[in-house]
Amino acid sequence: MSLVRRAGAVLSCVLAMSSLSACVAFDRNAHADALARAAHMQRETVQTSGFALTAYSRITRRDAPIHVYIEGDGFAWVSRNEPSLDPTPRNATGLALAAADASPNVTYLARPCQYTPMRDNPRCDVRYWTGARFAPEVLVAMNEAVDAIAARAPGAGVHLIGYSGGGAIAVLLAARRRDVLSLRTVAGNLDSEYVNRLHGVSPMPASLKAIDAAAELGALPQMHFASDADRVVPVAVARRFVDAVGTRCARLRVVEGIAHDGD
Numbered sequence: 001m002s003l004v005r006r007a008g009a010v011l012s013c014v015l016a017m018s019s020l021s022a023c024v025a026f027d028r029n030a031h032a033d034a035l036a037r038a039a040h041m042q043r044e045t046v047q048t049s050g051f052a053l054t055a056y057s058r059i060t061r062r063d064a065p066i067h068v069y070i071e072g073d074g075f076a077w078v079s080r081n082e083p084s085l086d087p088t089p090r091n092a093t094g095l096a097l098a099a100a101d102a103s104p105n106v107t108y109l110a111r112p113c114q115y116t117p118m119r120d121n122p123r124c125d126v127r128y129w130t131g132a133r134f135a136p137e138v139l140v141a142m143n144e145a146v147d148a149i150a151a152r153a154p155g156a157g158v159h160l161i162g163y164s165g166g167g168a169i170a171v172l173l174a175a176r177r178r179d180v181l182s183l184r185t186v187a188g189n190l191d192s193e194y195v196n197r198l199h200g201v202s203p204m205p206a207s208l209k210a211i212d213a214a215a216e217l218g219a220l221p222q223m224h225f226a227s228d229a230d231r232v233v234p235v236a237v238a239r240r241f242v243d244a245v246g247t248r249c250a251r252l253r254v255v256e257g258i259a260h261d262g263d
Contacts, residue, residue: 028075029115032056032092039099041106045116048144050123050137054115055145056095057107057152065157065181066105066149069098070142070173072164073189074114076129080201087129088114093261094163097186105156107149111166112138127206133165134192134207139172150179157181164233164260165189167224168210171241174220175213183222187233187260190214190224190241195233214244222250232260 036043041056059066071094074087088110089095098108110116111133113124128138150158157179162170167188174180189195191211196203222245226238235254242250 028088028090028092032089032095032115035092035095035099036108039101039106041099041108045120046109046145046148048141050141051112052116052120053112053141053145054110055107055149056098057149059105059107059152061104062153063156064104064153065159066107066153067098067101067103067159067161068146068149069094069101069106069108070160070162070166070169071095071108071110071114072162072166072187073129073133074111076133083126083130085126086113086118087111091261094166097161097163105153109142109145109149111169112141131202131204132206134168134172134204134209136208139169139176139208142169143173143176146173146177159184161186162188168192171210171213171217172208174222175216180220183217183220184225185222185238186225187227187230188224188238188241189233191237194240195237198234211241211244214241215246217245218247218249220249223253224251225253225255227255227258227260227262229257229262230260 036056041058044055046053046055074089075084076087078084095108098106112128113121118124159182160170160174160180161184163186167185167190170183170185174183192204192209224238226235228235238252242252
């Protein structure tokens with residue numbers, strides 16, 4: 001092969017790899033759009049005082065409650081010690097749960113800095129998907145977003161459903177709102193301090209802890225799903241939370257053989 005042809009081949013390879021790399025973030029968005037489109041959910045941006053949050057919604061009745069699904073922590077870490085530069089989920093598990101819900105009113109809320117371009121979120125910083133992911137200012141933004149969503153069915157109330165770290169957000173929102181009809185979590189990180197100890201990682205002093213709000217939710221109907229095969233948030237986490245709630249209103253349901261980000 002001549003030097004020119006070889007250089008051309010190398011250049012073509014580099015360009016192809018660059019194009020592939022550039023598509024990674026777009027693919028995550030395209031995957032989410034496809035999930036939502038199949039469920040007739042429309043993408044939107046909800047502006048709050050702290051963050052611009054990405055949502056997908058299908059609201060068809062103003063007299064029916066809204067099922068609000070809250071995403072997990074997303075692609076927060078590249079490795080145990082290296083945080084990601086973009087926490088947008090690869091699998092959008094929370095959105096997949098929302099898309100499977102046939103209720104007339106369904107909304108999915110991404111967490112701060114997920115899906116929304118960083119240029120539209122000047123407050124975004126790596127700490128908001130690592131140590132400060134459950135910080136008070138995050139809860140303020142998520143609560144404002146739920147306010148905006150709930151206003152589309154005035155007085156009908158909301159059901160909160162959270163996946164993984166979104167379960168912690170759902171709990172903390174339920175403790176501060178008066179329009180929550182029920183609470184459900186799926187593989188929810190309901191005791192972050194305990195989970196961090198299990199994995200030998202640093203505590204999160206900048207974050208609120210869902211289990212601290214458990215006692216306030218004794219009268220709220222709630223179901224917490226956990227899997228015996230989950231090595232990230234094991235069943236013991238949900239069991240500790242249900243015990244902390246301390247009433248018959250809180251139930252634990254254990255499923256078998258599903259990994260943390262499984263089906």
